[in-house]
Amino acid sequence: MRLVVDLNRCQGYAQCAFLAPDVFAMHGEESLLYNPHAEAAQREQVLRAATACPVRAILVEDPDDAPDRVEEEGLSGVR
Numbered sequence: 001m002r003l004v005v006d007l008n009r010c011q012g013y014a015q016c017a018f019l020a021p022d023v024f025a026m027h028g029e030e031s032l033l034y035n036p037h038a039e040a041a042q043r044e045q046v047l048r049a050a051t052a053c054p055v056r057a058i059l060v061e062d063p064d065d066a067p068d069r070v071e072e073e074g075l076s077g078v079r
């Protein structure tokens, strides 16, 4: 999964680093470091962090999930 943080919006509240410490980390008081290519297993944490961000600075893109879903639907239609 891919994610982007709008660092112009980010106010360094650190909610994301608290909720998804494997993906987000504060560097000093205000700058945020993050992994833009988080593992699928970290999805729950990342979504929770995105929801909790007070300024909605975290954008989650999930292009890898969409083809799987379409494929599953296709298979179930064949059965």
Ligand code: SF4
Residues within 6 Å of the ligand: 005, 009, 010, 011, 012, 013, 014, 015, 016, 017, 024, 032, 052, 053, 054, 055, 056, 057, 058
């Ligand atoms: S929760 Fe939002 S505002 Fe706070 S550090 Fe994370 S991205 Fe920035």
